Amino acid sequence: MSVTEEGPRAALGNGWPLTRFGKQTLAIAEVELRKLFRDPTELFTRAVQPVLWLVIFGQVFSRVRGIPTGDVPYLAFMTPGILAQSVLFSAIFYGIAVIWERDLGIVHKLLVSPSYRGALVLGKALSAGLRGLVQAVIIYGLAFIMGIQVRIEPVAIGGVLFAVLLGSAIFSTFSLIIACLVKTRERFMGIGQVLTMPLFFASNAIYPVALMPAWLRVVARVNPLTYLVDTLRGLMIPGGQNIHSFALDFGVMGVLFVAMLAAAARLYPTIIR
Amino acid sequence: MTNSHEQTGDKKYAILAAGLTKCFGGLTAVDNLNLQIGFGEIFGLLGPNGAGKSTTIKMLTTLLEPGSGIAQVAGMDIVKEAAGVRTQIGYVPQMLSADGALTGYENMMLSAKLYGMEAADRKNRIAETLQFMGISEFAHKLVKTYSGGMIRRLELAQAMIHRPQVLFLDEPTIGLDPVARRTVWDRLLNLKNQNNLTILMTTHDMEEADQLCDEIAILFQGKMSAAGTPLALKSAVGANAGMEEVFIHFSGGIITEGGNYRDVRDRRRTASRLG
Numbered sequence: 064m065s066v067t068e069e070g071p072r073a074a075l076g077n078g079w080p081l082t083r084f085g086k087q088t089l090a091i092a093e094v095e096l097r098k099l100f101r102d103p104t105e106l107f108t109r110a111v112q113p114v115l116w117l118v119i120f121g122q123v124f125s126r127v128r129g130i131p132t133g134d135v136p137y138l139a140f141m142t143p144g145i146l147a148q149s150v151l152f153s154a155i156f157y158g159i160a161v162i163w164e165r166d167l168g169i170v171h172k173l174l175v176s177p178s179y180r181g182a183l184v185l186g187k188a189l190s191a192g193l194r195g196l197v198q199a200v201i202i203y204g205l206a207f208i209m210g211i212q213v214r215i216e217p218v219a220i221g222g223v224l225f226a227v228l229l230g231s232a233i234f235s236t237f238s239l240i241i242a243c244l245v246k247t248r249e250r251f252m253g254i255g256q257v258l259t260m261p262l263f264f265a266s267n268a269i270y271p272v273a274l275m276p277a278w279l280r281v282v283a284r285v286n287p288l289t290y291l292v293d294t295l296r297g298l299m300i301p302g303g304q305n306i307h308s309f310a311l312d313f314g315v316m317g318v319l320f321v322a323m324l325a326a327a328a329r330l331y332p333t334i335i336r
Numbered sequence: 337m338t339n340s341h342e343q344t345g346d347k348k349y350a351i352l353a354a355g356l357t358k359c360f361g362g363l364t365a366v367d368n369l370n371l372q373i374g375f376g377e378i379f380g381l382l383g384p385n386g387a388g389k390s391t392t393i394k395m396l397t398t399l400l401e402p403g404s405g406i407a408q409v410a411g412m413d414i415v416k417e418a419a420g421v422r423t424q425i426g427y428v429p430q431m432l433s434a435d436g437a438l439t440g441y442e443n444m445m446l447s448a449k450l451y452g453m454e455a456a457d458r459k460n461r462i463a464e465t466l467q468f469m470g471i472s473e474f475a476h477k478l479v480k481t482y483s484g485g486m487i488r489r490l491e492l493a494q495a496m497i498h499r500p501q502v503l504f505l506d507e508p509t510i511g512l513d514p515v516a517r518r519t520v521w522d523r524l525l526n527l528k529n530q531n532n533l534t535i536l537m538t539t540h541d542m543e544e545a546d547q548l549c550d551e552i553a554i555l556f557q558g559k560m561s562a563a564g565t566p567l568a569l570k571s572a573v574g575a576n577a578g579m580e581e582v583f584i585h586f587s588g589g590i591i592t593e594g595g596n597y598r599d600v601r602d603r604r605r606t607a608s609r610l611g
Contacts, residue, residue, distance in 0.1 A: 090449035098437040168431030175397050176450040177422040
């Protein structure tokens with residue numbers, strides 16, 4: 064092992080910045096997935112909540128018939144909402160893992176490497192997105208078991224998976240931003256708890272926006288979860304039940320994600336201070 | 337603070353700092369620090385908790401921007417050429433930075449990818465580096481099953497995968513038993529001797545500083561209170577003085593209130609995990 068033989072720069076790959084960015088992103092996502100599949104307990108525990116919502120809440124409310132959902136059965140109406148909720152609840156606490164990595168010194172080591180900060184953040188978002196896909200598989204499985212009608216068409220399923228990937232990436236990046244700002248696990252947990260329920264209830268996840276009072280509709284309109292639910296409802300329910308166009312839904316989510324990615328890449332190095 | 341390994345031209349020093357200062361609110365963590373560390377030198381940064389050692393390392397490794405002053409690492413400015421500096425340094429933080437949920441090989445592969453090594457070179461380089469650190473046979477075991485000394489050697493291997501010119505070590509042997517500590521020392525000396533590697537390390541272990549370091553600087557309340565070879569510093573304090581006497585003499589000889597809850601927690605957590 065000798066520095067003088069090859070020189071340190073010889074060890075560094077060349078190539079286009081975008082290629083390096085992509086490789087670094089995939090490297091981060093890959094190790095996260097390795098860890099997840101080595102110990103998949105988290106995936107099973109995260110499946111409990113959607114099961115409870117669909118099996119208990121959904122069954123009871125579909126009998127009450129108090130929420131007007133048109134020709135769509137309430138269970139079918141809420142299934143996309145529960146998938147979106149599951150994505151939100153999984154991703155919104157992702158920042159705590161980053162605080163943990165900071166305490167272990169892993170973040171320090173990543174930041175001392177010549178990696179793009181954006182690649183480090185995008186790699187985390189991608190791994191959160193892939194975790195979200197597992198939630199989608201669980202919800203489809205539950206829908207099948209419970210006899211809920213969902214679209215089983217390749218394009219629709221592909222669209223759902225992409226929307227889940229994007230939604231998870233948005234909420235996990237938002238979570239990373241919060242972690243960088245609050246810096247401690249205790250504060251993060253408090254803020255995480257405060258954020259999740261308002262985001263969920265101020266969205267169209269379990270009732271239509273039309274039922275909301277005017278002020279809550281305004282909140283729902285700026286709530287990214289609303290756009291995720293709307294997309295999923297359009298892609299999962301036979302006949303499509305989205306209020307906005309897919310272009311608007313994906314456009315809002317895409318712009319929001321890029322903005323959050325830029326903010327997170329700037330804030331990520333500050334978590335060690 | 338130079339030695340016979342000096343290089344010529346603008347890269348005369350591996351680490352050069354002039355008037356390096358960092359304040360946090362009203363606290364001056366590092367105050368007008370000057371360093372000139374030659375290539376191939378092991379340089380020890382000593383001082384009580386809160387003296388500014390970790391802040392100095394964070395600035396030199398580009399993790400923290402200095403408030404004022406300038407510094408160069410491997411001939412590059414730590415602010416203007418931060419990305420270039422990162423390609424030339426390795427860093428082992430005080431905390432255990434190897435991921436316990438991955439194997440040693442996977443940890444190495446992540447570092448290799450982040451440092452942009454070509455796929456064709458990675459496997460050979462990883463094998464070579466792990467062999468040098470004496471942990472090849474454990475490469476495919478999860479790091480959480482490693483002993484403390486093995487984890488530190490893996491972290492050194494990760495920091496060396498891209499063959500840096502300068503290595504920063506923050507308390508590299510904290511929490512290790514004497515045998516593991518000696519093994520890490522041997523590896524560090526080999527790295528220095530075989531690769532002309534410059535090492536800047538912090539330590540609270542006076543024996544370690546005495547045995548390993550070519551030169552030492554003692555920080556006290558953010559300022560450099562003494563610098564020189566271990567022998568010169570001991571002679572300056574007294575005829576029979578050891579490094580502990582030197583440390584006490586130049587760090588005020590009092591129990592300081594430096595360091596904070598997080599520092600102590602991190603140190604104890606690291607020691608506990610290694611033990």
